[in-house]
Every structure is written in C-alpha cells, then in structure tokens.
Amino acid sequence: MPLLESDLIFSSAASDLKNALGELKRSNLSITNRLRSIKQDADVVLSVSEVYNLPLIANERCGSWCIPSDRKTGSAYFKSTDGHFGQWSFSLRRLNLQVLSIVEQHGGCIIVDSTRRGKSMPDALSKTVPIWIAVLNRLLFPEHPESHALRTPAEVVSQSEHSQIESRFPLFLEGLRDLDVDVDGLRSTLTKPMRPVWVTPGGTLDTSLLGESGGFCPIILVTSSNCESAGSHNVTKYVQGAADDHESWALGLDPAMFWANMQQLLNTPESELPSLISKLVVEAQAASRMRIPTLVRPSTTIWIADNEAAEDLYRDFDIMVHCSAVSSANLASKLKIRYVHLACSSGKNGSRQLRKELEKLSTLRDMLFPMSKVLVTCETGRDLAVGAALAILCSLYSSDGTLDIHSTVAMSKGLIKHRLSWIMVSMPDASPSRATLQSVNAHLMS
Template sequence: MPRPLQESDLIFAPAASSLKTALGELKRSHLSITNRLQSIKQDAEFVLQVSHAYDLPLVANERCGSWYIPPDRKAGSAYFKSTDGHFGEWAFSLRRLNLQVLDVLGQYGGCIIVDSTRRGKSMPDALSKTIPIWIAVLNRLLFPQKPGYHGLRTPPDVVSLSEHAQIESRIPEFVRSLRDLDLDVGKLRSTMAAPMLPVWITPGCALNHSSITGTPDHSLVVLATASNCMSGESHSVSNYVQGAADDSESWALGLGPALFWANNALLMTAPESELPALIEEIVAESVKVTSLRLPTQVKPADSLWIANNAMAETVYADFDIVICCSVTVNTMLMTALQSSYVHLACSNGKNGSRQLRTELPKLRILASKISQSSRILVTCETGKDLAVGVALAILCTLNSSDGRLRLDSTDEVPDFVSKTLIKHRLSWIMVSMPDAAPSRATLQSVNAYLMG
C-alpha cells in the first residue's frame, strides 16, 4: 500500500525553508514601527470622534490606552486588567480600586474609557468584563437604594449568557471584599450623583447615543475599543495593525505615549529605515529631563508621603525621616539627614522587588525615631512601585487604624498584622495615589516581611 503523500513530496526542503523565511519577513514587515504608528494615529482619530459624539472626556485604560489619546484631551487614567476578565478568573481588584474614575464621572457626568486589543478579538476583556464587574460592584456599594443598576451588564455579542451568569454569581462576594476595606462610602458617594451605566463602542458602530443620554439617573461610562478587528482592506491605512499599541515594550524602542504625541509630526513622516535612530534620539533627549514627582500624602495617615528619588533632594528639608530605595546611597541626603536618612539598597524592576525582602527589616529602626508629629518621606526611582511597598509596610507596623503613628511601636512586626489589615492599608495608598503601581513581586516581599 503506498504511503500517504507528504509535504516534502510537494516542496523541496530548501524551498520550504525559503517560504517560511519569506512569510516571517512579510509578517515582520506588516508589524513595522511605521505601520504601528500609522495605525495608532488612525485609531486615535476614531477615539476623538467618539469623544465628540458623546461630548464626554477621555480616560485611558493603561498601559496602552494613552497611545490613542492626545495628551491635551486626556482627563485621566485607569488601570483595569484584562486578566481580571479572563474566563474563570473573573475578579474585582482590591489592589487597583480605580476610584479616581469616580472623580471624572462626578465632574462631567460620564466618561469614555479607551483601550484596544490585538488581532482575533473585537474588544479587550478589560472592557467587556473587568470594568462591567467594577461598575456592578460599586453601584451596589454606593447606591444600595437603586437596585435597577445593581445587575451586571456585559456586551451580549461578546459575553455568552452562561459566562455572564457565572460572573454575576460572584458579584456579592466582590462587594463583601470591597466593603471589608472599610472605605469612606459616604465620601465616595458624594463624589458622583448617580450610579454608572456602561455602553460599548467599537470602530464601525454608529455613533448615535440619543437613546441613552439626557437623563440624570445615571453616569454614562462609554467603553471604547480603539482598534478595529475588521480586515485591513477596510482601512485607509493599507497595512493596518489591530491593537498596534499593545505590548509596546517589544517594538517601540523606549518610545512612550507622551513622546509619541510630542513628536507626532516628525515620527509620522520619517522613513521606516530612519525611525529606529530617530526614536533613539528622542528617547535619549527625554532622559536628560528628569521628571519630579511631588510628594503625595497617604491619607488618613498624617505622617507619610510618597515621591520619587529625584524629588527627594528638593524636599528633604520638609521631612523628619527620608527613606530611599535606590542602587546607591545618596551622599547629599546622608550628609544632610545623617541617621534620619534610611537607604534601602534596591535596583529597579523585579530584581529590586526581590531585594526589598531583605531590606525591609531596616525599617525597624523607625520605632525609636518617630514622634506624633513626625513626617516621613518614602521614595524610589518612579515613586510608584518600591516606595509603595515600603509605605505599606510602615502603615501596617507603625500606624493605628485612624492613621496616627503608634508611639508604643517596637522594632518587631506587631502580632495584629494580618492579610486583611494589609489589604486595608493598601487601599489607603491606592485611594490617595491612584497611579501607584506596586508589582506583584513588591507586594510579595512586603507580605513576607509582615507575615513571616
């Protein structure tokens, strides 16, 4: 009996290899930086059309949402993870409360949250499930007297009835978890006058909203997918890349949304062959301008502020104790503050988060230095990651439930520290500083220090 026909019978090995190479080069050509930037610009034009149609401000769902919004049109940022909407993994993040969005809703009566997704999906899970979960949970917590807005709303063409039902069954559990943080519900409720109502917009949708506006009964949350899942043939840009801004670390060569918009005209007209060198030059120039992050007070604590390392040299005189997470000691701060300067030797990124685990015990010295009027500043390179972890450790060990420093503190981690307490204190930081971004590794280091 003859053997089945094999691919090798039809294509010689060298030809097959050449075909594979050619297809790889074609794919890389399609995903070129030029095609990505042009696609982002086209998607941004759609986003502006949505903003005009609804007459609402734009909020970027980071990390990629800011690529699609000109900085002068951006009203804020949110941090909703698609992974919290993945099938079977549905979650309400107590680490990313996103309560800053409520301020925008209270000011404008609604907003448009912008995100994108790569090829193969019509919208990201963050828009179809993560944010709807967040809306349902907060509506129940803040507006218990309006049960008409307590139900989960998801886009029926994206989320099946079965998945919708499974998610909705978890909402009461999420509400209990949020309530356990003991947030100031009255204050949050005063931020916005009405519960939230989500609607979804994707490229190709008719921008006709007359049937869902014009009522004071709800705050409209438009969930706009910037990228188009249709074929490139329907676009004015022949080499359209869906979700072009996603995973920018792998293709943008250090370019970020702010630099993209600041140098838009130059980038959009440069030949592909010149783009890498141009981007390198733009990024290098931006690095010379060190950004300063003003100290943010962690309320209700009256003793603790968070900033970045670059800011520490400017404001150190306003604080009694300065704790810096950095690779090397800052000799100027050490000379000026002497024993009131605490250096935690941590590099940037995941390595720094792991190093934090062995550096946190240095905080034990604080118990003998604090008074009720002490002002403590914590810094790291960004002011968003390691410094947040250090601040969390301080809040759990040195601050009482009303935020005041505990003068009976010892150099040991108190017995009353628990997972619930850690979540509660972390919520203080996330409410005070919505763009805080402690990595999972950072929080694991803090948990290891506090829980043993």
C-alpha cells in the same frame, strides 16, 4: 513503493513561501505601521468624543497611545486578566476611585482601550469595567436596585459566562467592604449610578444616551482597534492593538513623546526611526521632572515620591526612607540617622532584596513622633517605595492613619490589603509589582 520525503517536489518552494510569509508579517509589524495604526485608532476615539462630548480616560497602558495628550483627562487601571474566563475579579488593589470625580463633574466619561488581533474588544472593557461599575453601584446606591445588575455586551459575553460572573458579586462586595473605604465620602463624590455603553469601530453610536441619561452616568467603553481592518492587514498594513506590549517594539518611545512628535515620526522613513526615537528619548529624559511627593491619606505624615525628589526636597521632611542600589552620600551627610537607606536594585531583584531590607525600618520606631513627616522614595516612586510605605503603615500606624508605636499590631492579610488601599486611592498610578508585595507580606507576616 511508498512515497518518500525526498520525492516531494515542492518542499523547497513551501519553505520559501513560509519564509516569505514570515518576512511579510514582520514587515507589517514595523514601527511605522504600528504608529500609523495608533494614529488611525486615535481618530476613532476623537470621533466618538465629538459625539458624546465627554472626557477621555485612558485605560493604561494602551489607552494613552490612542488619546492625544492634550485631550487626555485622566487614567484608569482596569486589567484584562480580571475579566478572563474563570478569573473574574473586582480588584482590591486597583480601585480606580479617581475616575468617580471625573464622572460626577462631567456626567459620565469615555474609557479608551485597544486589543490585539482576533478580538472585537478587550476583556477589560467587556467584563472588568462592567464588574467594577455593578459592584460600586451596589455599594453606593443600595436604594437603586435597577443599577445593581451586571451589564455585559451580549455579542462578546455569553449568558452562561455572564451568570457565572454575577454569582461572584457577593464575594466582590464583601472584599470591598472589608477595606473599610469611606462610603459616605464616595457617595458625595458620585451622586448617580453608572451604566456601561460599548463602542467599537464601525459600530452604531447610541446617541439616545445624550438625552436620556438623567438617572445615570454613562461610561462609554471605546475599543479603538479595528478587528475588521486587521483581517486584511496584509493589504492595509493596519496593526490591530498596535500599542500593545510597546516595550518590545517602541525603543523607549512612550505616548507623550509620540503625540509631541507625531507628524515627524509618521513622516520619517522606517530606516531612520530608531535614531530619531533614540534622540527623542534622550531629550525627554533630560527634560523629565521629578515626581512630586504624594500624601498617603488618611495619614498626614507619610509621603511617596521618586529618588530625584528625595535629593531636592529632603529639607521638607523629617525622615527619609530611600530605596536605591547605592546610598546617597548627600542625603546621608545631611540627614544622618534620619536617613534610612534600603539597598535595592531595580526590577525583580530589587523587589526580592526589599524583603531583607525592610528589617531596617525597625529603627523608625525610636525616631518617629506624631507629626514627623516621612518621605519614602525609589527610582520611579511607584514600586519599591510603595512597598516600603506599606510596611510602615501596617506596622506603625493605626486604622485612622495616626502614628501608633506602642500598640502591638495583630498583622493579617486583611490589614495589609486595607493599608494598600490607602496608597492606591491616594496614588492611582502606583504600580507595586507582585514580587514587591510578596516581600512586604513575607516581612510583615514573619
């Protein structure tokens, strides 16, 4: 007779084993193990920093978890997706030009990131940053062809993939030039080409760079997470890329809170961590400071901030564009017609609502004068406010950043990208969602 499922004598044991392994995996991914793994990753970063004596720059978001707050010099926003196979790109939204001044001042920098289990380094460090370096070297240093070649880690990127990436460089460079960035200004910011160098836990540090980097600025790309430790995580309880996707496990804890309370968090039992973290989050929110308005250059009159700044600083501005779910009675009474409320909730719904609300910006045409200071705000100062400011810059301002309400603008995707680059260079941590930008494009191109 054929063997029946009921004849399997180990079926219940196999199910029990599967459940036990699942529970073991969940326990290893506990908040305690994640935080301890982050501290272990940070120790790697600090040891590299001691050797190279260069400033630490976090590739957001994971990078900030792996750098003690008092050691972090700045932030960068290099996406791993721009290095994914077949999707290689030089981001025209995230130019990361704020990194250049740090590199020039210190002769180089260390960019920190981590990656999940199964990879030795994130695509952001193996491909996205190397693309960025090679493209900028080509733009800023045409007289140094030796710096134009793409450099990637041979143990991670195959020769075939390397060649395919490099074949796209003419398009990358053309897109960057189309933004009409201030090349002369950038050349005064960075006076030597950049060169990537990769560091992973347990790897050998190339100290020869310390004495031979006179012709270029080394960009040390540090992967803080250890893939070898992760391979035995059932024993070590180490979580590779522990900071990744922190919204799903951190309960509102962020890097600044972690480093300010690191010892207390690491010494608190797992069962007590949720209540401790909740307490720290409430305290941090109570002590949070408003986002200081940022001027979007080359304009001299368009500023971006958060809604808290709107309530406190409205007297410093002539016109307020306020993205919020509910209108501010205070601002409406004080500013009257100079208060433009765009009724948008937070998240994706707010981004979708923005498309219709942007029609209200047409009233600005009758209110603006060349020196009118406009403050555009939203809850965070990084998403909806960026979209609203982008719409204003595209429809009412000329290519040199001056008010131009009389000319008819020939709207195009190129013009929108160009104005967006103004915002991203002026405000590197701006983070307009795809839905927000789609709403702006739909409004402007309709």
